[in-house]
Amino acid sequence: MLTVLTPGARTLVQDLGRDGQYAIGLPPSGALDQYSHRCANLLVGNHENAATLEIAMIGPALHCAEPTVVAVTGGDADVRVDGVPVSCWQTVEVPAGQVLQIGTLRTGCHAYLAVRGGIATEPFLGSRSTYQSSAIGGHEGRPLEAGDTLPVGDETDVFRPGVGSTVDPRLRPALGGHQRLRLVEGLCRHRFTDDSVREFFASTFTVSAESDRTGRRLTGPALRFVDREAPFGAGDNPSNVVDLGYPVGSVQVPNGEEAICLLRDAVTGGGYATIGTVVSADLDVLAQLKAPDTVHFVPVSLDQAIAARQERRDRVKHVRRGLRLLSLY
Amino acid sequence: MSYQLFTDGARASFGGDEFVFVEVGEGMDLAQALRIQAITGDLARRELPGVIDVAPANASYLVRVDPDVLHPRALVRTLSRLHERFGEAGSVELDTEIVEIPVWYADPATERTCLKFRDRHQSADETDIAYTARVNGLSSVDDLVAAHSSAPFIVTFPCFKPGNTECVQLVPRERQIQVPKYLRPRTETPARAVAHGGAFTVVYPTAGVGGYQLLGRSPVPVADLTQQTPGFETSKVLATISTLLRFRPVAGEEYQQLRTDSREGRYRYRRAPVRFVLAEYLTDPAGYPRTLEAALC
16 A cells, blocks of 8 residues: 655546547546556556556655555656665665655656556546546546555566666657657648648647646647638637537647647547647657647658557567566576 | 548548547538437447447547557548438437526626636627627627527537537527637636537536636536436436537526535436427427427426
8 A cells, every 4th residue: 555645746546548438528538648657567567557656747755555566657757765766767666664755857747656566546437547627537536635545456467577677768758858749630620721731830839838638738830720601600710610529639729829739638529620630659758748848740641640659559569578588687 | 631521521531540530511500410410329339349439529520449450541431331321310300308407697606717817708898698698699698698598409519528518509590699719718617607609508517628608607517427416327427419408597596505405415407308300390490499398397
């Protein structure tokens, strides 16, 4: 069992997400950086869907009642066990009765803490992911607070990397700075002028400070819309459309002013024109950006989007293979 | 190019590697919305391996797939055939339910909230409800309340968050209330706020972001994911696609009483099963909805 001594800025129980509820307006939720979440689980010998703690910017201090094998991935943080610094992206054992403290992130925006066995809060609709907006999943549907206790489960894999195992730095994700986001054009792309779409792909966008798990706001050039007679029911702002479904990763541009890329706690629909959708692999990258990091968008085809998905899966396989190799020595 | 056109003019495109989006029309039309419900209903019933979500909307729909199991391009081929099979909304008859939602229009909580976000709004000097009345050519907020509560609405898009349902009023088109959404969405909305955007009304299930014009507030919830509140025994949400909603104006005092009743588990929703026949509505859009409302009496 883990006891929360200090909760950090926003620490949430997350797994790979809760699929299949879009039709009632419930987004998948789950770890924003799915790759780092999977790696954290691999380092402690868990199934990839075991629940981890997603840490935003400042991490928690946790008292471990039993000896606990842990790993912290994602953004690089100051991690200590009873005051002694330990490395991120490494399998670490916390002895019984000691305190694991995760400080402020030095790079990136989110870190993932996996414990061997997984965080075993009660699943809701088949997932432990927290969806704060409806107060479901995770620990009471909310970020952790001081005094909370978290049960540890038994979602372990057959293979268990030993203490000191690490992930090859070349397989760790890009964090912050300037990043490229691959985007499949479509949805309401036809509402934007061709000149505006060209400008969209040629411009640099700055990640705004006003960001949460619903979406990342990106400040860039103003975009213009094709002239039209407002269709019935849309509303007469040129960026309005008759409300429609928003894919996770879709980019909308309310009033042509500010681009918003939806993340895994997406609102599932609304009435702003969407220009296209960031490929799932690059949503991990976006999840690690914070103000004033920058991005540019690159148009890709469906086939390239599916190839990017495959590449990310291959990287997880390389991580697993690397950990198995390490265990031979 | 980004789009594939179906023979009926619908426009299909890919939402990254996991979504297929089909826009059937750009404008809202009830018969078209019901045709979309027929297409997506059929798709959902097929339970195709690799289809994760089928989410019908007002004039479009979204399907989420696992592209490792079902290639999005193969799904688009299936959808194209379905569009041919369901060529017309024709004789749609829906066995659904009508539910009453009490509303305190122009209540203090939503008024406070909308005044906080005037910098994101088209009109800096008035409340959302006054703005909505004015742009619809109504002389007062009271006239807007009368229009909004004069005829029931039908749900055409459950979205945004669980329990939120966009619904369109069953009145002739010239009587539909229309209003633009906020220029930029608010970062706050009170839970249970009743709001209007485009031609649609919603009840926000929980507090959070929102872009619709705030009209008032319901004392009773529209979602309970834990299913502990009376009325939610069989469903986590009060309304689903094609549910009819009727909004009844209540004053502050009754609002407080109903709020207390609801919190203490004593509130019982007024609801009744109804059959909605599209052809009858299209023949008599002013009179037919009144016969449906009679089920609540």
